[in-house]
Amino acid sequence: MGDHVSGKGLKRAQLARWTGCNLETIRYYEKIGMMPEPPRTASGYRVYDATHVARLRFILRGRELGFSIEELRGLMRLVDRGTQTCAEVKAMTDQHLADVRAKIADLKRIEKVLAATAAQCSGEEVPECPVLEALAS
Amino acid sequence: MGDHVSGKGLKRAQLARWTGCNLETIRYYEKIGMMPEPPRTASGYRVYDATHVARLRFILRGRELGFSIEELRGLMRLVDRGTQTCAEVKAMTDQHLADVRAKIADLKRIEKVLAATAAQCSGEEVPECPVLEALAS
DNA sequence: ATAAGGTCTGTAGCAACTACAGACTCAAGA
DNA sequence: TCTTGAGTCTGTAGTTGCTACAGACCTTAT
Numbered sequence: 001m002g003d004h005v006s007g008k009g010l011k012r013a014q015l016a017r018w019t020g021c022n023l024e025t026i027r028y029y030e031k032i033g034m035m036p037e038p039p040r041t042a043s044g045y046r047v048y049d050a051t052h053v054a055r056l057r058f059i060l061r062g063r064e065l066g067f068s069i070e071e072l073r074g075l076m077r078l079v080d081r082g083t084q085t086c087a088e089v090k091a092m093t094d095q096h097l098a099d100v101r102a103k104i105a106d107l108k109r110i111e112k113v114l115a116a117t118a119a120q121c122s123g124e125e126v127p128e129c130p131v132l133e134a135l136a137s
Numbered sequence: 138m139g140d141h142v143s144g145k146g147l148k149r150a151q152l153a154r155w156t157g158c159n160l161e162t163i164r165y166y167e168k169i170g171m172m173p174e175p176p177r178t179a180s181g182y183r184v185y186d187a188t189h190v191a192r193l194r195f196i197l198r199g200r201e202l203g204f205s206i207e208e209l210r211g212l213m214r215l216v217d218r219g220t221q222t223c224a225e226v227k228a229m230t231d232q233h234l235a236d237v238r239a240k241i242a243d244l245k246r247i248e249k250v251l252a253a254t255a256a257q258c259s260g261e262e263v264p265e266c267p268v269l270e271a272l273a274s
Numbered sequence: 275a276t277a278a279g280g281t282c283t284g285t286a287g288c289a290a291c292t293a294c295a296g297a298c299t300c301a302a303g304a
Numbered sequence: 305t306c307t308t309g310a311g312t313c314t315g316t317a318g319t320t321g322c323t324a325c326a327g328a329c330c331t332t333a334t
Contacts, residue, residue, distance in 0.1 A: 013280070024323055027282095032321090043330055045281060054273065061272045066247045069321070079269065086266040090258040093268045097251045100244055107241045110203045114234045121227040129223040131230050132216065135198045136191065150311070161292055164313095169290090180299055182312060206290070 009047040019056050026056065034059055034073060066100055146184040156193050163193065171196055171210060203237055 016023045029035040035055055038046045055076075062072040071092060078084035113134070120130040153160045166172040172192055175183045192213075199209040208229060215221035250271070257267035 011281075022323070024325095025321085028322060041330095043281090044283095045330080058272050061274070063321090064247075065250060065272075066244070075269070075272070082264070084264055084266065084269065085262045086259050086264070086268075087262055089266045089268045090255055090260050093251060093255045093258070097248065097255060100248050100251065104241060104244045104248060107203070107237055107244065110201075111234065111237050111241065113202060114230060114237065118227055118230045118234060121230070122223050123227050125222045125224055127219070127221055127223070129221065129226045131223075131226050132212070132221065135195050135202075135212070137198065148311075149313095159292070161294095162290085165291060178299095180312085181314095182299080200290090 008049060010049070010053070012046050012048070015048045015052065015056065018053060019060060021056055021060055029056070029059060032069065034069065034076070065096075067096055071096060145186060147186070147190070149183050149185070152185045152189065152193065155190060156197060158193055158197055166193070166196060169206070171206065171213070202233075204233055208233060 010018060012026055013023055015021070016026060026035065030037060035052065038048050038052055041047060058076065059072055062075070063069075067075075075084070075089065075092065078088065117131050117134045122128075147155060149163055150160060152158070153163060163172065167174060172189065175185050175189055178184060195213065196209055199212070200206075204212070212221070212226065212229065215225065254268050254271045259265075
């Protein structure tokens with residue numbers, strides 16, 4: 001099938017390879033309305049162009065940064081309408097950043113407890129274990 | 138209905154309040170075999186005792202520390218058989234700790250990118266936004 | 275012509291819950 | 305005694321974000 005961009009139009013697997021996205025995930029994003037429905041060949045195959053590549057990259061990059069699908073949907077709606085403002089986007093980003101920091105704090109708390117407890121383990125072939133005691137407490 | 142421990146035996150809502158667990162989650166843990174099936178009253182109501190309280194606390198504490206249901210199932214199987222050793226439990230804990238640290242690292246990476254990008258925002262009512270540019274890149 | 279691969283659809287599965295509908299039971303007040 | 309309100313029962317569906325099938329097409333290369 002050859003992966004060179006022949007004139008124009010990518011098939012689904014090509015878009016997947018191009019963006020690093022999973023094949024099925026592309027169809028999923030279309031189903032939930034994150035990706036526009038692409039035109040089809042006469043036999044029903046999806047045909048993607050540069051706008052689809054850009055859109056998918058936007059989603060993937062957003063997901064990498066931990067934005068939820070709904071957050072990204074909101075961002076994209078603004079952009080699609082051309083009504084986005086830096087103020088609004090920054091507010092969403094700051095909110096998301098706060099969520100991320102809260103998650104980090106939570107994981108650090110967990111890490112502390114686990115590390116402190118595991119440090120008390122003898123690591124021997126004995127039934128007593130500080131970890132189990134911590135869970136049973 | 139009164140929430141004092143009348144002689145012995147808690148109903149489901151009492152166990153929930155006692156442990157801070159969600160009402161439905163108790164039934165869920167029973168369904169997936171994390172909690173033993175409790176005895177029932179003549180009319181079919183579940184009746185819990187101290188062993189159920191202890192078991193549920195174990196699960197909830199483990200979940201708070203980020204252990205998966207399957208990890209906890211493994212731990213509990215060992216304990217139920219009395220075959221657990223500190224060595225084995227410590228190994229599971231260390232593995233889990235490594236997972237937690239990996240998650241922290243990932244979130245910190247995200248935090249850095251978000252903070253750095255948001256810091257470049259003007260925050261004004263203008264359409265250009267560094268966050269959107271970062272997502273589109 | 276045929277075989278191998280790509281694509282199509284719909285659907286089911288994952289984790290770990292959470293919530294609801296509709297039926298039943300139980301205890302207390304009028 | 306009747307009623308009312310709360311608690312409980314069951315099964316099932318929804319959540320988030322994918323991922324992976326099955327079975328039917330289509331396309332391409334040999």
